[in-house]
Amino acid sequence: MGKLISLLKRLPSVGTHGAERMVLWLLRESGGRSVAMDLSGALAVAVEDVGECPVCGFFNMKGGLCACCSDSGRDADSICVVERATDVLPIERCGIYHGLYHCLGGKISPLDGIMPENLSITSLLNRVRERPGCEVILAVGSDVEGEATALYLSEILAPFDCAVSRLAQGMPAGAGLGQADAVTLMRAMEGRKNMLS
Amino acid sequence: MGKLISLLKRLPSVGTHGAERMVLWLLRESGGRSVAMDLSGALAVAVEDVGECPVCGFFNMKGGLCACCSDSGRDADSICVVERATDVLPIERCGIYHGLYHCLGGKISPLDGIMPENLSITSLLNRVRERPGCEVILAVGSDVEGEATALYLSEILAPFDCAVSRLAQGMPAGAGLGQADAVTLMRAMEGRKNMLS
Numbered sequence: 365m366g367k368l369i370s371l372l373k374r375l376p377s378v379g380t381h382g383a384e385r386m387v388l389w390l391l392r393e394s395g396g397r398s399v400a401m402d403l404s405g406a407l408a409v410a411v412e413d414v415g416e417c418p419v420c421g422f423f424n425m426k427g428g429l430c431a432c433c434s435d436s437g438r439d440a441d442s443i444c445v446v447e448r449a450t451d452v453l454p455i456e457r458c459g460i461y462h463g464l465y466h467c468l469g470g471k472i473s474p475l476d477g478i479m480p481e482n483l484s485i486t487s488l489l490n491r492v493r494e495r496p497g498c499e500v501i502l503a504v505g506s507d508v509e510g511e512a513t514a515l516y517l518s519e520i521l522a523p524f525d526c527a528v529s530r531l532a533q534g535m536p537a538g539a540g541l542g543q544a545d546a547v548t549l550m551r552a553m554e555g556r557k558n559m560l561s
Numbered sequence: 562m563g564k565l566i567s568l569l570k571r572l573p574s575v576g577t578h579g580a581e582r583m584v585l586w587l588l589r590e591s592g593g594r595s596v597a598m599d600l601s602g603a604l605a606v607a608v609e610d611v612g613e614c615p616v617c618g619f620f621n622m623k624g625g626l627c628a629c630c631s632d633s634g635r636d637a638d639s640i641c642v643v644e645r646a647t648d649v650l651p652i653e654r655c656g657i658y659h660g661l662y663h664c665l666g667g668k669i670s671p672l673d674g675i676m677p678e679n680l681s682i683t684s685l686l687n688r689v690r691e692r693p694g695c696e697v698i699l700a701v702g703s704d705v706e707g708e709a710t711a712l713y714l715s716e717i718l719a720p721f722d723c724a725v726s727r728l729a730q731g732m733p734a735g736a737g738l739g740q741a742d743a744v745t746l747m748r749a750m751e752g753r754k755n756m757l758s
Contacts, residue, residue: 454739459743503750506735534729537745544733554657556729559711
């Protein structure tokens, strides 16, 4: 049981106390230990079956294409570039995008030793070359490293036959002006959109 | 001292305990009570002198125009419409805007009984009429009432000779995709900007 607690503790945002409560719940209170058995089985299956899509880098099953790349109903002329595979999930949840993805595997961050050659950029360029006239949507974060990555990608994509766009920067939904920081306000002002045209 | 505490308690985000600590600090620990005297004097002067600019509704001194309206160096062809006078401060801090302001005095919110006729909209229309070809920048919040106010103003301004724009909606500065809510991501995707043109 000590080993189980110390393993659960290593999960993101789980502390000692939380791990102990999880073990207690799994073994005593979840009813007949079936949840623990199911979890054990699901973990083993995931380790065995879940891999990386050879095209876009998102999660796939048993070495095939991922759910997006294998879905012929999606718009193959849009490639949304994200930092990590987990960034696909919030975009899918918002439900407005129906194109394909490309996971870079990180963002350019020289301080952490992550340079462009450590990211899946060559495979992105190959995909763009195979799909003339496509749109590449840079959906990287709005932090310094995300900005650097977007700038680098837009420069390297410029000679290709593709449109390159970037997620809008501005006021988050539901926010008043008092809550916005100066940089967000500056970008919102710079990127202001005409309402009448 | 009880009266002072109960008055300080009425300030935004000050509780009983905080008010008591303020009084203790002002009378005992601030050194010779000069801060308390200065505060008292500054409050009396503010009550006497600070009013509302007759043109834009921002704070002014002694009944004249406010610092923005009286500054001939500012671009009089831009009117940035904000909900409240305090919203001018974050925009001034971000340093990118050099035009004039117009404070509505609130936002359309039928549930709170605030209708368009309760806001300074007539004076805004008069200003726009006097300044053909100007740009009206709607810098109201991104919440439901802010959206409704922006939509109402854009419709009422449509027949005038002016451009109407709205602060960009999208990813706030420094945020990763994982932190963004679905509505923000949706707006960021819809409003994506071309990086190559």
